[in-house]
Amino acid sequence: MSNMNKPPLVIIHPLVLISVVDHYNRIISKTQQPRVVGALLGERKADGVIDITNSYALPFEEDPKDQNIWYLDHIYNETLFELHRKININEKIVGWYSTGSRFKPNDIQINQIFYKYTTTPIFVIIDVHQFDPLSLPTEAYTSVDEISKSGEIVQNFVHIPSTVQAFEPEEIGVEQLLREINNVDTQSLSAKAEQKINGVKGMNKKIAQIQQYLTLIQQGKVKPNQLIINNLQEILNYLPNLGSQDVVQAFTTKNNDNMLTIYLASLMRSIIAYHNLINNQAQQEKKVK
Incomplete structure (x- = not known):
């Protein structure tokens, strides 16, 4: 062939x-x-x-x-x-x-x-x-x-x-x-964070491959493929303008909302753990009596 x-x-x-x-x-x-x-x-x-x-x-x-x-x-x-x-x-x-x-x-x-x-x-x-x-x-x-x-x-x-x-x-x-295999509803926060980290690593690997490809084109070692170049241009068009004040404000607001959710979740977990500790202590005192 x-x-x-x-x-x-x-x-x-x-x-x-x-x-x-x-x-x-x-x-x-x-x-x-x-x-x-x-x-x-x-x-x-x-x-x-x-x-x-x-x-x-x-x-x-x-x-x-x-x-x-x-x-x-x-x-x-x-x-x-x-x-x-x-x-x-x-x-x-x-x-x-x-x-x-x-x-x-x-x-x-x-x-x-x-x-x-x-x-x-x-x-x-x-x-x-x-x-x-x-x-x-x-x-x-x-x-x-x-x-x-x-x-x-x-x-x-x-x-x-x-x-x-x-x-x-x-x-x-x-x-x-x-x-x-794994109950998604009860997935731990650490597992979800690990998945996001792996996703970022995968994206970083792909970006490195794109950079290597463009470098080879710049050095004249590889002929440019117009279809690939068009796809890269389309990807760049989707990137937000990080210099815009509205985009910065939106990112800040979203990040603050996420941090507040994490803080409340940690606070509730601590309260529940403290409540369970009190109940266990009370049960132990009843057994002693």
């Missing part, structure tokens, strides 16, 4: 991530297999974006000592895909996934199988052990033809930008799962 046919973006839905984690946990609990493999279902949009909405597990084995020895049940893949087509005819095989942190040498061979189902198979690596709250556990790739030093045409993986997005029903489902 040439670079001209490379998808501009890969969108991965939460259902895919949940299914992959479930697949990994089921297999790892029974075998010593280091990773699992499965098919990705979705569709290609008119603008070339790959929308991955579903997935299913595939029987896969490989020799840990010789990565050229591996087995993928493509007959099972075709049978299961036909069953999925009866449920949703719009979902087609768009690629495959593998768990882990990076691709392996035999992955380019596995990728060849999926050219039977799509002209541009997408390979997504999902790191089920990713705990960094500032980054996504997914990396998307596609294969391109390159000419080696010996003059032969070989295939190599190239990176594709990827993101995680959800339909409204999926968002409701994910929120329900989070409530089962």
